[in-house]
Amino acid sequence: MTNTLFDALFAPLAGRDRPLMILPDGQEISGDRFLRQVARLAHALSASGVQPGDRVAVQVAKSPAALAVYGATVALGAVFLPLNTAYTADEVDYFLGNATPRVFLCDPVKRAALLPVARRHGVQVMTMGATGGGELADLAETQPETFDAVPRGPGDLAAILYTSGTTGRSKGAMLSHGNLLSNAQVLADLWRFTADDVLLHALPIFHTHGLFVASNISLLTRGSMIFLPGFDADQVVSLLPRATAMMGVPTFYTRLLDDPRFTRDLAGHMRLFISGSAPLLAETHRAFEDRTGHRILERYGMTETNMNTSNPYEGDRRAGTVGLPLPGVELRIMGEAGPLPPGEVGVIEVRGPNVFQGYWQMPEKTAEELRADGWFITGDLGTQDADGYVTIVGRAKDLIITGGYNVYPKEVELLLDEQPGVLESAVIGLPHPDFGEAVFAVLTAQKGAQLDAEAVLAGIRDRLARFKQPKAAVVVDSLPRNTMGKVQKNLLRAAHAERFRLS
Ligand code: AMP
Numbered sequence: 001m002t003n004t005l006f007d008a009l010f011a012p013l014a015g016r017d018r019p020l021m022i023l024p025d026g027q028e029i030s031g032d033r034f035l036r037q038v039a040r041l042a043h044a045l046s047a048s049g050v051q052p053g054d055r056v057a058v059q060v061a062k063s064p065a066a067l068a069v070y071g072a073t074v075a076l077g078a079v080f081l082p083l084n085t086a087y088t089a090d091e092v093d094y095f096l097g098n099a100t101p102r103v104f105l106c107d108p109v110k111r112a113a114l115l116p117v118a119r120r121h122g123v124q125v126m127t128m129g130a131t132g133g134g135e136l137a138d139l140a141e142t143q144p145e146t147f148d149a150v151p152r153g154p155g156d157l158a159a160i161l162y163t164s165g166t167t168g169r170s171k172g173a174m175l176s177h178g179n180l181l182s183n184a185q186v187l188a189d190l191w192r193f194t195a196d197d198v199l200l201h202a203l204p205i206f207h208t209h210g211l212f213v214a215s216n217i218s219l220l221t222r223g224s225m226i227f228l229p230g231f232d233a234d235q236v237v238s239l240l241p242r243a244t245a246m247m248g249v250p251t252f253y254t255r256l257l258d259d260p261r262f263t264r265d266l267a268g269h270m271r272l273f274i275s276g277s278a279p280l281l282a283e284t285h286r287a288f289e290d291r292t293g294h295r296i297l298e299r300y301g302m303t304e305t306n307m308n309t310s311n312p313y314e315g316d317r318r319a320g321t322v323g324l325p326l327p328g329v330e331l332r333i334m335g336e337a338g339p340l341p342p343g344e345v346g347v348i349e350v351r352g353p354n355v356f357q358g359y360w361q362m363p364e365k366t367a368e369e370l371r372a373d374g375w376f377i378t379g380d381l382g383t384q385d386a387d388g389y390v391t392i393v394g395r396a397k398d399l400i401i402t403g404g405y406n407v408y409p410k411e412v413e414l415l416l417d418e419q420p421g422v423l424e425s426a427v428i429g430l431p432h433p434d435f436g437e438a439v440f441a442v443l444t445a446q447k448g449a450q451l452d453a454e455a456v457l458a459g460i461r462d463r464l465a466r467f468k469q470p471k472a473a474v475v476v477d478s479l480p481r482n483t484m485g486k487v488q489k490n491l492l493r494a495a496h497a498e499r500f501r502l503s
Contacts, residue, residue, distance in 0.1 A: 001148075001149075001151040002151060002152075002153075003074070003075065003077065003149035003150060003151055003152045003177075004152055004153055004154050004156075004177035004178060004181055005074050005152070005158050005177040005180055005181055006071070006074050006075050006149040006152070007149070008181050008184075008185075008220060009071070009074075009181075009184075009216060009219040009220055010035060010038055010071045010074065010075065010149075010219065011035075011149070012222065013031035013032060013034060013035040013219075013222070014031075014032060014035055015032055016030060016031030016032050016035075016222065017030050017031075017032065018030060018031060018195070018222070018224065019031075019224045020034045020218070020219075020222075020224060020225065021034065021064050021224065021225050021226075021227040022198070022224060022225070022226045022227065022239075022242065023064070023227055024228055024229070024235050024239070029064050031222065034064065034067075034068060034071075035071075036145040036146075037064070037065065037068045037140075038068045038071035038072050038075060038147070039072075039075070039143070039144065039145050039146050039147035040140040040141070040143040040144070040145060041065075041068050041069055041071075041072035041136065041140045041143075042071075042072035042073075042075040042076050042147040043140065043143035043144055043147060044072075044136055044139040044140035044143050045069075045072055045073065045076055045078070045103060045136075046076060047139065047143075048102075048103055048124060048126065048136075048139070049102055049103070049124065050073075050076055050078050050102045050103055051076075051078070051102070052076060052077030052078060052150050052152075053077065053078065053079065053157075054076075054078045054079065054101065054102035054103075055078065055079045055081045055099045055100065055101035055102065055160060056069070056073045056076075056078050056079065056080055056081060056101055056102065056103050056105070057081040057082075057083060057095065057096065057099060057101035057103070057104045057105065057123070058070075058080070058081065058082050058083065058104075058105045058128075058206075059082075059083040059084075059085060059087065059092065059104070059105070059106050059107070059110075059206075060085070060105055060106065060107055060128045060129075060130075061085060061107065061129070061130040061229065062204060062205050062210075062227075062229050062230070063128075063130060063131055063132045063229070064132065064227060065128060065131075065132025065137060066128065066132070066205060067205055067215060067227075068132075069105065069128070069136070070082075070159075070205075070211065070215075072147075074149075074152075074158055074177075075147050075149040075150065076149075076150055077149075077150030077151070077152045077156070078102070079157045079158065079159060079160055080158065080159040080160075081095075081099055081101055081159065081160045081161075081162075081172075082159075082161065082205065082206035082207075082211060083095055083162070083206055084204075084206050084207075084483065085107075085204070085206065086483065089110075089113050089114055089117050092104075092106075092114060092117055093117045093120070093121075094169065094170070095162060095170070096117060096118055096120075096121045096123050097120075097121050098172060098360065098361065099160060099172060099360060100121060100122075100123070101123055102123070102124065103123070103124050103125075103126055104118050104123045104124070104125050104126070105125075105126050105127070105128050105136060106125060106126075106127060106128075107127065107128070107129060107130070108127040108128075108129050108134050109129075111125060111127055126139075130229070152177055153177065153178075154176060154177050154178030154181070155176055155177075155178060155357075156176060156177055157174050157175070157176055157177075157357065158175055158176060158177045158179075158180055159175045159180065159211075160172040160173065160174055160175070160360050161173050161175065161206075161207070161208060161211075161303045162303075163303050163304070164303075164482060164484075164486075171359040171360070171362055171365055172359055172360030172361070172362075173303045173304040173356045173359060173360075174356055174357040174358055174359070174360050175212075175306075175356050175357070176356075176357055178353060179306060179353065179354055179355070179356060179357070180212055180216060180306065181216075181220075182328065182352075182353040182354060183212065183213075183216075183306035183307055183326075183353075183354045184212065184213075184216035184217050184219075184220045185220065186307075186326050186327055186328060186329075186354075187213065187217055187307055187310070187326070188217045188220050188221050189327075190310060190312075190313060190326065190327070191217075191245075191272060191274065191297070191310075191313055192271075192272075192313055193217050193218070193220075193221040193223060193245070194221055194223065195221055195222040195223055196223070196244070197218070197221065197223035197224070197244045197245050197271070198223065198224045198225070198226060198242055198243045198244050198245070199214060199217070199218050199223060199224070199225045199226070199243065199244070199245050199246070199247065200225075200226045200228070200236065200239065200240060200243040200245070200246040200247075201214050201215070201218070201225040201226060201227050201228060201247070202228040202230060202231040202232075202235075202236060202246075202248065202252065203231075203247065203248065203249070204230070204483060204484075207277075207303075207483070207484055208301065208302070208303050208306060209247070209249070209276060209277050209301075209484065210247075212306060213247060213276070213301070213306075213307060214247045226239050226242060226243055231248070231251075231252050231255065233255055233256065233259050233261075233262075236252075236256065237256075237259065237261045237262060237266065240266055240267065240270070241266070241269070243270065244269075244270060244271045244272070245270065245271050245272040245273070245274070246270065246272070246273050246274070247274045247275075247276075248273070248274070248275055249275065249276070249277045249278055249484050249485035250275055250277075250278050250279065250280040250281070250284060250485055251278075251481065251485040252275075252485075253273070253275060253280070253284055253288055253296060254284055257284070257287055257288060257291060262291070262292075263291070263292075264291060264292050264293060267291075267292040267293075267294060268292075268293070270292075270294060272294075272297060272313075273288070273292075273294050273296045273297065274296070274297045274298075274299060275296050275297070275298045275299075276298060276299045276300060276301060276307075276322075277301075277484040277485060277486065278481075278484060278485040278486045278487070279392060279410075280296060280298050280319075281320075281417065281424070282319040282320035282414075283417065284296075285298070285319035285320070286319060295317045295319075296317070297310065297311050297313065297317055297323075298310075298311050298317070298319075298321070298322055298323065299311065299322060299323060300322035300323070300380075300390065300392060302378060302380075303356075304355070304356045304369075304376060304378075305350055305354050305355050305356065305376055305378070306354040307326060307354065308325065308326060308329055308331060308348075308350045308352075308354070308378075309322045309323045309324055309325050309326060309329070309331065309390050310322070310323045310324065310326055311323030311324070312324065318389055320391060321389045321390060321391045322382075322389075322390050322391070322392055323389060323390065324388045324389060324390070325350075325388065325390070326352075326354070328352050328353055328354075329350055329351070329352035329354060330350065330351045330352055330375075331348065331349070331350050331384065331390065332348075332349050332375070333345070333346040333347070333348060333349075333382060333383060333384050334346045334347045334348075334349050334377075342383075342384055342385050342386040343383055343384075343385060343386070344383060345381055345382065345383050345393055345408060346381065346382075346383075347377060347378065347379065347380070347381060347396055348378045348380045348381070348382045348390070348392070349371075349375045349376060349377050349378060350375070350376050350378060351373075351374045351375045351376065355370070355374065355376045356370075356376070358370055379395055379396050379397065380392055380394075380395060380396065381393045381394050381395065381396050381399060381408065392410075393408045393409075393410040393411065394408055394409050394410050395489075398428070398429075398489050399429075400427070400428070400429030400437050400439055401429070401436060401437055402429065402432070402435045402436060402437050402438060402439055402467055403434075403435040403436065403467060404436075405467045405468075407427075407429070407439055407467065407468045409426070409427035409428065409489075410427075411464075411468065412425075412427040412439065412441065412460075412464065412468055412469075412470065413425045413426065413427050415460045415463055415464060416441055416443065416456060416460060416470075419456045419459045419460065420449075420459075421445055421446055421449030421450070421451050421456075422443055422444070422445065422446065422449075422451065422456060423444045423445055423446045423447075423449075424443075424444050424479065425441055425442065425443050425444070426441070426442045426479050426487050426489060426492055427439060427440070427441050427442075427470065428440050428442065428489050428492050428493050428496070429493070430493065430496055430497060430499050430500050431497060431500065431501065432471075432500040433500070433501070438471045438472075438499075438500045439467075439468065439469065439470045439471055440470055440471065440472055440473070440496060440499060440500075441453075441456075441457070441470035441472075441473035441474075442473070442474055442476055442479065442492050442496070443456060443473055443474070443475045443476070444475070444476060444477065444478055444479060445475060451475045453472075453473035453474060453475050454473075456473060457469065457470055457472075457473055471500070472499065472500075474496070479492070480492065
């Protein structure tokens with residue numbers, strides 16, 4: 001009897017003494033010890049009524065035990081459903097109502113607030129604290145240390161991850177054992193991960209990047225992870241000498257570049273730095289190479305598809321691009337009338353074993369975005385050049401249509417970012433009585449620089465067609481970002497919505 005994901009990621013940890021995890025306090029957790037914890041937790045969840053196919057919702061701090069709950073859920077043939085720790089009781093209410101999990105695991109501190117919410121949906125609440133203790137651990141303590149995984153095949157569900165939902169409600173992306181395993185295998189191979197690697201893991205594990213890309217690859221290749229609760233520059237600087245590879249969102253790398261302790265010497269021994277989940281500025285790529293001699297490897301993916309493209313391990317890592325479609329993943333750029341030739345901007349579509357099974361209990365949404373022949377409409381706008389390299393120009397929903405003309409925010413942002421004193425920019429469309437939408441720029445200043453928004457706009461005037469030029473700009477302290485480092489343009493649009501209403 002086989003369980004596709006469990007057999008590949010967890011079962012082989014049996015008897016392994018090498019550390020699977022290295023914690024910030026120096027404590028090490030061997031593969032074998034982790035697997036025994038997985039087994040005890042699987043028994044505990046089973047004793048709590050979790051059956052194959054049930055959802056196990058988890059909103060807890062990142063810890064080895066939290067990752068072990070993922071393994072336990074997979075072993076049970078159940079469906080792992082991690083939730084962003086920042087979600088409020090109202091948001092949790094929606095997820096529990098939508099997913100109707102058998103068990104909801106939450107932080108003991110939030111138990112009182114979340115209990116009525118869970119009760120309303122008939123969901124059983126159990127607790128797990130920041131270091132893994134709580135009701136579930138208490139129950140697991142006396143359980144057996146081996147567990148016969150429930151048989152599951154590649155097509156069975158392993159996880160539901162809710163999309164971040166910046167437009168409308170979050171949707172639960174259903175990911176199968178086959179989706180997750182195929183992507184981990186392709187990435188491990190492409191990025192040359194082996195049991196000798198030590199991955200610096202500072203990403204959250206409620207998101208595809210930290211949970212699947214980072215953790216699944218390490219589990220699959222039996223490597224080690226320096227498992228940090230979050231990104232903390234002091235910890236990263238002190239533990240980097242033990243690492244061979246690091247995965248991060250772009251803000252990790254800009255923060256490291258801001259830190260004088262992050263030197264060529266400190267990074268010299270590293271094998272690989274990988275970035276994704278949000279655009280890495282070409283400027284950051286260059287600054288990183290100047291400082292360390294390493295070229296960051298940028299890749300592109302999303303909750304619904306796992307990873308789709310990557311710059312090559314060997315070969316040309318092109319700054320500002322997300323590289324080539326992964327082996328086994330088909331990618332096309334679609335215009336209104338069909339696939340577009342190289343260089344033209346359209347909607348990125350992907351098809352392959354990585355693409356999800358649909359949105360949980362949302363057949364209409366699934367039909368809108370996942371074509372019957374397997375192509376998924378990502379909602380990202382991009383181009384693919386003649387060599388196959390893909391460049392993302394933004395989300396389709398961020399496209400600005402002003403006076404009937406299309407403006408791709410990225411094109412304007414790149415020019416704004418080059419202006420003296422500009423650290424970064426976000427270009428958005430705001431309602432405008434004449435143009436439908438007007439182009440508007442939100443700027444942040446480099447440290448110590450005094451920015452004059454008008455002067456910045458004047459600086460790009462002769463480099464862009466008139467209709468693409470922002471009609472106005474503001475300077476703010478920082479751009480709003482979510483935990484994965486993505487700029488939240490929806491918040492910027494809401495904050496400045498009235499700007500042109502009276503003009
Ligand atoms: P999520 O589902 O939260 O992982 O968000 C996926 C979205 O993040 C994608 O659809 C892209 O818009 C964006 N994204 C991910 N990786 C990159 C990247 N390397 N460059 C630009 N955008 C990215």
